[in-house]
Amino acid sequence: MGAEQKKFIAMRPISSSSVWLMAAFVGYLCSMAGAQDARLVILPDGGNIIRPVGANIVLTCKGEVPDPELISELRWLGPNGQELPNGDRISSEELVSDVGRILFIKGLQEADSGKYTCSAVYTSSQRLEAHVNLTTIVGITWEDAPTEQSAIFGQPYKVRCVVRANPPATIDWQKNGVGFTTNNQYVIENDGVLIREVSLEDDTYFTCRARVQTTGQLEDRRIRVEVFIPPEFIREPVNTSIVEGEGGYMECQASGKPDPVYTWLDRNNQNLNLNRERFIVDEQTGRLTINDAKRTDEGEIKCLVENRAGKIQKTAYLKVIMKPVVVEYLNASGIMGREVSLTCKASGDPLPEVTFLKEGTLIPYTPGVQNSDDRIIVDTSREGEYAQARLVIRDLMRSDDGLYACIAKNNGGNYTKNGHITVEFPPSFALSPMSEAWSWDNHLVNLTCRAESIPNATISWFLNGRNLENDYNIRMNAFNGESTITVTPIDLSYYGTYRCLATNIHGKDEKAIELREARAPGPLLQTKFETITATTITFNFIGPVDNGGLPITAFAVQYKLAGQVWDEKPLQRVWVVGGNEYYDMHDSIAHANTDIPYILENLEPQTIYSFRFAAKNQVGYGEWSREETHTMPKRAAPEEPYIIAKTENKVVSTPYPDRYELLWSAPPNNGEPIDYFEVAYYPVRNTSAGLIEAGQLVRTQVPYPANVRFEMKNLKADTIYRIELRAHNVIGFSAPAEILLRTAKDAAAVEEEDLSATISPRDPASPSQSAVKAGTYVIIGVIVAVLIFIALVIDVSCYFVNKRGLTYMICSRSGRNKSNGRSSSNKNAALMEGGKEEHNDEKTPLREVTVEFQDACRETPCAEQQQQQQQTTQVDQPSPALINDDQKELIKDDVTDINNGLKKSASKSSVAKDSPV
Template structure:
């Protein structure tokens, strides 16, 4: 704003003197007469007056006369104007820097001079309004000011004047701040003052205090398996917070399908590398940048690649030839281990123990499998396996062997069992290369489709289905396979089978009123098949009706088996017939005769409770059921007698105890008393034998049981207790 003012007005005057000859009185007056400081584009005039003179003249700093408006060739910006003969006024319009210098008014031998200076306003030309210092270092706040005359500079910090001391040095071009701290952040004001003109201007500078960036965490070298992902971590701090970017082999990384970058507010960054490939191996650099510094930290990614195997060479060989396959790895880091497998089985290095014709060997870095004396069974895939912790790769090498037919014994039987009327398929599998033609022969004649035989032929197998209708349909069937390399024949015997013969014998091992235990012996002839099951039939008496039919598994033969559901005191006959795939054979004849036991009263129960009761007035009697005599137990009867009395006429009888229970509780017994207990079981035949036990009840709570005290003692005891109660009552009343 000061500079604008200086363009229109005169600011400062300094004394200038007219130049006189020594000893001569001044004859020229200048108005004004002092040195002038004028702004560019300002207008100014100075008047030269010579009393009694006539037409004084003005000369510029180069000594040329300044012309008046009436003179040809005058300068419209700088000219002389005369109001009368004694005065000459020098005018300046839109003064320029080229106008500065000393101007002289001359009259005769007298002269007077005035100096014109063109001032330059205060200009903060290269003074950024935002600057920074670095914590811990010496800093410099730039204030680049130009003016003419030169200005004087002073400084303020947050509106307080700065004095030069150990922390501040006022230097040319700015302010030096020593050992910067965070408290040096704020507003600095650079004040410029021109002493000669009094012009003052100032500029505010916002100063930030920065910290150099440092790494809190640097990326670490790592490794990754091809096809997987990998990460690098980086964290940096500083003021202002640094900007983190990633580089790969010196080139900036931008997020895409390959790279993703995750930033966090705490200055950390994560670089994710997706679907790592071998070309991704190299140096990854984390660059943390602030306006004052860049720092870098690098790490290396080592890529482990999944092995790759070169092209497989499939081969065709003849029988007895020698053939080999070579497995070559074309890629893989780390170098993989190689192996050969056949049908999923790893083949050992060297000669194979199971087949000395086959050997696995090495050829530099390749693995070779060699087969001598090639056979038809060698046809198929030989798999090379390349494996490392980076992954596993396999490649099949196929061997085709042209050979004469051979029979696949694992799929082709030598004997097939059948029986009359049963359709029976016989499969013959023959391997050869080229594929064989196949047919069947029986009794030296070629077999064709007929009522008895049906043929089905595929590439490497032929199935002959035979429906035996007569014994002549059984015998040797010949499978014939041939190609241009040879011929092979294989005989399958169709063997007739039969139903089993009758069981050899039935043995009666034990009987009860309702069951029998038998052993059925295996038939002498099984008929060619295992026994599947047998049917056991019971008849009442020798010629009575069938009463039971039971099927048993063939594995139960010649073991003891118990059959229930029979009646007591009854004769039965039993027979059995067994079956296999063909059917049932004849039953055992004659049948075996046996009789069940007669019905009887139940056996005595088995008492299992202890003789001593835990209670003084009760006892829990427990028992186990024994043989019921062939008919269900209807109820139990319990008799108990006080042994201390010894009179059986006092016995007490409980005669309706349910057959569904196996324990009973006697109550209202006397303490410390011996009792005799008798327990009987009843069925339709009546009462069985009694089970007996002598028991003793426990003592009463008063030690000697009151039941054993005589009447006099009982009376004394009662009277004594009464006296004690009366005494206690009166004692309580007195208190």
């Protein structure tokens, strides 16, 4: 349209009809423009969608139009052009907040592939459509590819791996992570890899790998191949025998993979594994244990072994042994000098051997005549299902009487049954030892005789030809061949010879018993007063010549104070002869007495007693001896104690290197009670002059009556100790009891010596170690002697020149000691007389010794000595340097005898100072 026309139109007046017409035209043009802009959109965007089978998908169709209200008939059409119905797997629904429709497809299938169309009508005339292509693919799926597979050794096997995929997948294989292709051992096929012959190397992992190039999908499956090995016997079952009623086992062991299973079948193919009471199968070894075997178990037994690779079996025979049983065995009797026999029958499978064994012997009889005694014969035979043996003894003797065991023996064991042979014989009094008896004062007495006989004998008693059956003073009792009469000798007519007469069907015999009248014993021949202390007297007795016909049973003493009369109940003590008891009439109590000879105790010191003595037997006390008077000593220190120890060559050895327990018995106290014991000991060594002190003295007190033992500790190993033991009361000390003790070698030192002897044996051609050591000691001794000699020369020079030095000091001390000796002796004598003693409980009394050291020999060779201040020191009174002069024999390392080494008197040497003894 030109400009002029536009201008004309604009300038032309417009009518109302024209305005409406123009408006309608403009609306049409607008509607046409909106119809051309309307369309449907499918989300997800894109014309092609690929999804795997089994997946879920949702498609959304939305309308993009100017006026959504003008859209109608919105729906989804499937690949076949038909509207998709609503179902469980495929369904559709409208959008709530917008114009559109949603399509749901669950579990996609291959048939769901194709073009899907969303269709709608816009403005009632315009049809709108949108399309999408859905492609379903099949992912890699393992249809037949178990992760655990098994193959049998030596056989072909295919490792299965069947894969399903769309598009199809490509398959390759790996073994232990290393790829492989078809070769002599493996053949790769569509459904797996074929192993031509399975070996143990194939017991491993195979990998089946699948890939799809078009989709880029990759999957692999690791397959464990386990190679099974068929069972093979390691130990086959063998024929076995088991004793009836006992247990046993049968072996059946095999190898294989997996572990084989064992099944045992009896002769009737019954599974023995099910009878768990008597049959037990070891699942690991296959052993069949049979308990309480029965006769019905006998027969063939089969062992079946199987696993997943195969099975094997083996049969063996089970033999059930029947134990032997003695079914018939009877006692027998015979007469001495004639013949007797025993017959024994026994059963068993196998048939047993039968023999005999006499009680008290060790070796059974053998078939036939016995070499040790041709009177005895054994015959054996078979009687049907029984084994039989017959024992025959000719010329029967009494020693043949007794038990005879019948012994039946086979592989199942032994069976023993006892039978008895009784030998009949006439009476005999060989085992009746009684030949005399004693009685007195109408005391009852039993006279017994025992007659051996089979059958038992009838016994009668006679005195001087008179049958005693009806004598009222005699009671008779008979039992099992033994007869006893109890006699009451009311007068002398019942003393005499009694005759016991035994009779049976085979003979008779008699026994004589003399009944004598007993008396009290005669007077003692001698009484000795062995030892007298302040409170005790030790006696020894010589018995009487006439014991009254009975043994002396005791010795007795009666005693009283001098001047008193013998009353009806004097003080008395009785000692049982041969026993350890005495009876005190003073307190009527039986006491234990282990002292021999006999000791009378609890007497008063310094008192005069009168004594008389008698012997005693069952009749009573004999005649008392004439009176003897003795005065008891005054109170004094205790007697010497007795050390309880086992000595060898007068030396006690202890098995311990560092300790010893000293034991002793308390001595008589001599009128005053013992309050303690003193133990003193010190080591000694051997010299040419005897034993001398070689170490520290140890002294201790042991309270009494609390103890009669003391343990010495911290001793030196392999050392000789001298030990003194003294008892103490208020008066003083007893004489010392002495022993020498050798301690054992230290165990470590002994082991070291043994080790050195083992490692370094002596060479016979070279000097011995002891010789070398002795040579060394000699050299050292010479050097020491030279030095001592030089010192003595210098000291003597000082003495003579300036009156100084050790020699001068010793000489001056010796003079002072001589002047003081008499007063010291007088003091000790006074102590002895008064019965008192000053005693240091802790150690030996000490005395003050003053030693002066001054400048000496200022102008002599000893001028180098320095002047020292005056010193006062306590020095222990030295113990005797030597044992008495009569101890000259040395104690060697091998503990030689010490002659006269230890005195047992009050004059013996002691380690205690100022002892009252």
